[in-house]
Structure formats: C-alpha cells, structure tokens
Amino acid sequence: MSVSRRAFLTSIGAGGAGVLALPLIQGRGREALYAQSSTGRRADRMAAAANGIIRIDSNENPNGAGEKVFQAMHGAFAEANRYPFKFEEDLRAAIAKLHGVKSENVLLSCGSGELLRVTVQALTSKERALVVASPTFETSANFAKFLGASVRSVPVDAKLRLDLQPMAEASKGAGLVYFCNPNNPTATVHGKAAVAAFVEQVGKTSPQTTILVDEAYHEYVDDPSYATAIPLAMQNPHVIVTRTMSKVFGMAGVRCGYAIGLPEALDKISPWILDSGVNQLALAGAAVAITDTAHIAAEQKKNREAKAFTRKFFESAGFAVGISDANFLMVDIRKDVKLFKAEALKRGVAVGRQFPPLNTQLRISIGTLSEMQRAAEALKPILV
Numbered sequence: 001m002s003v004s005r006r007a008f009l010t011s012i013g014a015g016g017a018g019v020l021a022l023p024l025i026q027g028r029g030r031e032a033l034y035a036q037s038s039t040g041r042r043a044d045r046m047a048a049a050a051n052g053i054i055r056i057d058s059n060e061n062p063n064g065a066g067e068k069v070f071q072a073m074h075g076a077f078a079e080a081n082r083y084p085f086k087f088e089e090d091l092r093a094a095i096a097k098l099h100g101v102k103s104e105n106v107l108l109s110c111g112s113g114e115l116l117r118v119t120v121q122a123l124t125s126k127e128r129a130l131v132v133a134s135p136t137f138e139t140s141a142n143f144a145k146f147l148g149a150s151v152r153s154v155p156v157d158a159k160l161r162l163d164l165q166p167m168a169e170a171s172k173g174a175g176l177v178y179f180c181n182p183n184n185p186t187a188t189v190h191g192k193a194a195v196a197a198f199v200e201q202v203g204k205t206s207p208q209t210t211i212l213v214d215e216a217y218h219e220y221v222d223d224p225s226y227a228t229a230i231p232l233a234m235q236n237p238h239v240i241v242t243r244t245m246s247k248v249f250g251m252a253g254v255r256c257g258y259a260i261g262l263p264e265a266l267d268k269i270s271p272w273i274l275d276s277g278v279n280q281l282a283l284a285g286a287a288v289a290i291t292d293t294a295h296i297a298a299e300q301k302k303n304r305e306a307k308a309f310t311r312k313f314f315e316s317a318g319f320a321v322g323i324s325d326a327n328f329l330m331v332d333i334r335k336d337v338k339l340f341k342a343e344a345l346k347r348g349v350a351v352g353r354q355f356p357p358l359n360t361q362l363r364i365s366i367g368t369l370s371e372m373q374r375a376a377e378a379l380k381p382i383l384v
Contacts, residue, residue: 041353048350054375056365057350059184059217059328061250063302063368066295069251069285076284084276087283094287095258099230107266110277112216112244112257116140118272119176119212119240124149128175133162135185135355137214140178149175155357160186160322160330164194168201171209177202180214181229182221185355185363187324191225199232199239210265213241217326219248219296220303226325233261240265245282247327248299249289254282303327306369313376314364317383328352328365333383337362340382347378 048055055062079087092103099105109115116139124130129150132141136156144151152170157163162183171177179198182189190198195213202209213229233239240261246252256278259266278286289295307329311321314331322330333340337354340362344351352363366372 044350044353047345052348053345054349054367054371054378056367056371056375057352058252059247059326059363059365060252061247061299061327062366062371063250063299065250065285065289066292068292068295069249069289072288073254073281073285076281079280082280084278084280084283087280087287088276088278091256091278091283091287092258094290095260098290099260101230101234101260104263105234105260105266107259107261107270107273108278108283109257109259109273111246111252111255112214112242112259113139114273114277115242115257115259115269116178116212116214117143118269119210120144120149121147121272122269123210124175126150129173131167131170131174131177133167133178133180133183135358136162136178136180137184137216140176140212156183156186156188159188160358160361161188162190164190164198168198168205171202172206174206174209177209177211178214179211180216181226182217182325184216184326185328185352185361186330186358187217187322187326187328189221189223189226189325191223192227193225195229196232199229199236203236203238208238210238210240210268213239215241216244216247218243219300220327221325222304223325230260233265237262237264240269245286245289248296248303249286250299251282251285251289254279254285256282256286302368303366306372307366309369310364310366310372310376313372317380319383322361328363330358331362331364332360333362334360336360343382344379347382349375349378351379 044057048057088108092106092108095106096103120130120140120143124144126148129152130140130144131152134153134155141151154163154167154170181195199211202211215228218228229239230241233241240259242259243257245256307324310329314321320332337359341351352365
C-alpha cells in the first residue's frame with residue numbers, strides 16, 4: 001500500500017522532503033534531511049534564479065515544454081479540485097504504450113528523484129550496500145548516507161565513463177547499484193552490449209542485487225551503440241529503469257517521473273512512493289509530452305547546435321572537452337571549479353558545481369544558442 005498524503009504530512013509536515021518512515025523522522029528530524037539534501041545547492045539555485053543570470057548550471061531545458069503540453073495543462077485546471085486517480089491511469093497507459101509494456105510495469109513518481117530515494121530506502125541497509133560511481137548524480141548516495149546504509153563508490157575511468165568491471169566487483173552482496181546512463185555529471189554513456197554484460201555479471205556474482213538504470217538523458221544520446229535498458233528490465237526482476245520529464249520535455253518545475261520494471265521489482269519500492277504524488281496538471285502535460293515527437297526532435301536539434309558551439313568555444317581556447325551524450329559538457333578548465341563558479345556568477349553566468357574528485361572539470365549545461373554565445377563572452381576573461 002502506498003503512503004497516504006495524510007499520513008505523510010502528519011509524519012513530516014507539509015514542507016518536508018522525501019518519503020521516510022515515521023520512526024526515522026522522529027529520531028533524526030526533517031531538518032536534518034533538508035540540510036543533507038540541499039547543502040550548498042539551494043543557495044546555488046537561488047543565486048542562479050536572480051534576474052539577468054544565464055542559467056547553465058542545472059541541466060534544465062532552456063526552452064521549456066511544448067505548446068501542446070501547455071494546452072493540456074490548461075485544460076486540466078477544470079479537474080484541479082479532484083484527486084488525480086484517472087489522470088494517473090491515463091499517463092501510465094500512455095507510457096506503457098510508448099514503451100511496449102503493460103500499465104503494471106509503470107510506476108509514477110514526483111520526478112525521478114523520488115524513485116532514487118525510495119529504491120535506496122527499500123533495498124539498502126548497513127548490510128546491503130549501495131554501489132555508485134564517483135562522481136555521479138548524488139541523490140542516491142546522499143540519501144543512503146542519511147539513512148545509515150553502506151555506500152561503495154567506484155571512481156570513473158580515464159575517459160570519465162562508469163568503470164563497469166570494478167562496479168560489478170563492488171556489487172557483490174549489495175542491495176542496489178545506481179547506474180546513471182548517460183552519467184551525470186560526466187555526460188558519458190555505455191552502449192547496449194556493455195550494459196547487458198554488466199547486468200549479467202552482477203546477476204551471476206550477486207543474484208539478489210537490484211540495478212537501477214537512470215536514463216534521465218536518454219533522448220539526448222547520439223552514440224549509435226546505445227539503447228534503453230527497458231528490455232532488460234522486462235526480462236529481469238532485478239533491473240529497474242527510471243525516466244524523467246525534467247530534461248528534453250522541459251517540465252522540471254512540475255515534477256514528474258516514472259520507473260519501468262516487472263511487477264515483482266516495482267512491488268519492492270512502490271510502498272514507499274507518496275500516494276498521488278504527481279499533480280493533475282503534471283500528469284496531463286506528461287501524457288502529451290511523451291508523444292509530441294516533433295517537439296522532442298526540435299529540442300534535440302537545438303541542443304546539438306548549442307552544444308556544438310559551446311564545444312568549439314572551449315576547444316578553440318585550448319581546453320579539453322569530454323564526449324557528451326547529454327545536454328551538458330564536462331570541460332577541464334585546469335583550475336578549481338569552486339572558485340571559477342564564484343567568479344562566473346559575478347559575471348552573470350551560473351555554471352555547474354564542483355564534482356569531487358574531478359575538481360578541475362566544469363559541468364556546463366547547454367542553454368539556448370543565444371545564451372551560450374553570451375556566456376562564452378562573459379567567461380572568456382576568467383578562463384585564462
């Protein structure tokens with residue numbers, strides 16, 4: 001049974017974040033979780049949101065959702081006074097049709113971030129570790145540490161890709177592997193064969209370990225060897241794939257994501273999902289967004305063009321730029337990113353945070369072409 005809204009609000013209050021068991025909240029306090037999940041980043045985002053700042057720090061879609069999405073959301077206002085049960089079923093059915101699965105294979109969530117948390121809560125402990133790359137998107141590891149679960153971090157390889165052999169070895173006896181593909185922040189991707197081989201190896205050495213494949217940047221991948229891991233998830237009860245509406249679909253602010261897996265896989269995590277945690281407007285917009293192929297193609301084209309300009313700018317200035325299959329780049333600026341970030345903000349540009357141990361690698365999110373042109377001019381004096 002999903003956690004009810006009333007029970008959730010009773011346990012942590014309307015301003016709380018995350019989905020936690022009541023004893024944990026009472027023992028550690030929602031303030032501790034708030035601090036753990038937002039240290040530094042909330043201040044960064046508030047600074048980036050100031051008037052006139054070029055916001056290329058959070059891998060957001062600078063163009064926003066398509067017109068059809070806005071129309072669907074506007075039409076859903078008439079149902080805003082109702083709980084979103086029908087809209088939930090409509091979106092699950094649309095997602096299932098898109099991916100060639102059944103509705104029972106789809107679990108909705110308040111952004112994919114909620115899924116990263118609940119899989120950690122459901123599947124890890126002190127005895128059953130979480131395995132992650134270093135660096136990778138931090139939500140899973142940060143939440144595991146907050147809960148007191150073990151975390152095993154495996155450094156990325158020399159090409160900034162997930163180092164799959166050491167990750168597979170570290171997975172022995174683990175509860176969960178977080179496999180971000182393409183990886184945030186390094187923008188690197190592993191192809192279909194490599195992912196399948198990794199899943200097979202983990203399955204042999206640690207058959208009870210679940211692998212969560214985070215495909216938040218799926219639509220931006222150009223590598224021809226890549227393919228979604230959804231077919232693996234539909235064959236293997238220890239594989240779950242997550243997607244988000246926050247990136248190519250331009251809906252980061254309305255919070256909607258989903259997981260795909262076999263019912264027995266989703267049943268392990270669904271009790272921790274907030275009941276009806278995706279609002280009526282987000283559900284209506286998402287159902288339209290995933291089928292708006294023209295808008296998706298237009299966003300992919302815009303991203304490629306602005307990314308190509310940004311790559312050329314940094315490479316012409318003598319800086320190494322990593323391969324990117326996402327809507328951001330990693331650039332070795334050969335200086336401390338934390339200090340550079342502060343200087344860039346003074347010049348009206350918000351760039352990505354530091355991702356240890358890659359302390360000189362700057363993550364640059366791709367904005368509009370105009371934004372990237374203006375950002376290049378602003379950053380040029382502080383790159384030397």
